[in-house]
Amino acid sequence: MKAVNGVRGEVSARLxxxxxxxxxxxxxxxxxETGLGVxxxxxxxxxxxxLSAKDLTVVLAxxxxxxxxxxxxERLASASVSPVEAAEAVARAFAAAGG
Numbered sequence: 647m648k649a650v651n652g653v654r655g656e657v658s659a660r661l662x663x664x665x666x667x668x669x670x671x672x673x674x675x676x677x678x679e680t681g682l683g684v685x686x687x688x689x690x691x692x693x694x695x696x697l698s699a700k701d702l703t704v705v706l707a708x709x710x711x712x713x714x715x716x717x718x719x720e721r722l723a724s725a726s727v728s729p730v731e732a733a734e735a736v737a738r739a740f741a742a743a744g745g
Contacts, residue, residue: 655743656713659735661706662725667713668735670743674712678705694740699729706732709739 650656681704
């Protein structure tokens, strides 16, 4: 597993056959808001309850970039990441950001 900084809210997840670091940074949150077409954390939380596959890709890519995993974030649409892996990684990243 990749070393993560738990204090920073980083998590490690196995995606596309490798350990990846994800983090809900302020920049990632702004990218998620823009990508989902919503404003504010409350609107993001509401939208997270009914994510489409496209939405899940937007959120996961932002979290990967927040963790410094730009390369996978850029090729996420063609990467071999299962929907279950993606959803679990997103849930873990948001849980870690919550404390």
